[in-house]
Amino acid sequence: MTAITKLTTVELKLLVREPGSMFTILIPLFILVVFGSSITPGDTVLLPMSLAIAVGLVGLYLLPTTLATYRERGILRRLSTTPVRPGSMLLVQLILQLVLALVAAALLLGVAGTVLGAHLPGRVLPFVVAFLLGTAAMFAVGLxxxxxxxxxxxxxxxxxxxxxxxxxxxxxxxxxxxxxxILARIGEYTPLGAFRQALQDVWAGHWPSPLLLGVMAAYAAIVSLAAATYFRWE
Incomplete structure (x- = not known):
């Protein structure tokens, strides 16, 4: 077993035991189920909102808290003296947090589609593009x-x-x-607002607006660059 594999295994166990991981899954699921009694087969609002909430919680709460805590405790500094470099920890955390967001999304889609009879998008590609760009934008803010x-x-x-x-x-x-x-228009240019609206467009049967995709891509690129510039390992 390689050092990266060991690190991934350990971090996965810690993530599963972290109460915040359960909250990021259960809170949007709770919202979906509670308001799902009023959902109609053609609803294009509630499920995109729930998905955006789930990714927002992972990106703005769990990811930054985990990385900042590791730096505070000196874990990243100690890794610099081992074959597993600090950058490997960062990569593993990003992958695991993405997996967590995907699990939350899969659970929401599964419950909405089977239990609540909610409308699911007919085309996969627009959903995948919107979801990945939105997740990248939210993770960039978290970083x-x-x-x-x-x-x-x-x-x-x-x-x-x-x-x-x-x-x-x-x-x-x-x-x-x-x-x-004016507030609604400002919201469309925030990473979470662009993400929610892009998902809503997908649920309505359309490709997300190029402007929304561009907003999310810009946040992902520019904010990630800023995070890389200011990130400290200790």
């Missing part, structure tokens, strides 16, 4: 939080403080058609 936060607690706090206003602007707390026009 920037981890880069700037001095410890795990502050990363957690910053993530929570960012999540709620971002979720509001994205229409995850209040529908955008009930918000002032």
């Amino acid at each position: 920037l939080i981890a880069a700037l936060a001095p410890n795990g607690r502050s990363a957690n706090g910053v993530g929570v403080l960012l999540y709620f206003p971002m979720a509001f602007l994205a229409g995850l707390i209040q529908p955008t058609d009930q918000m002032p026009v």
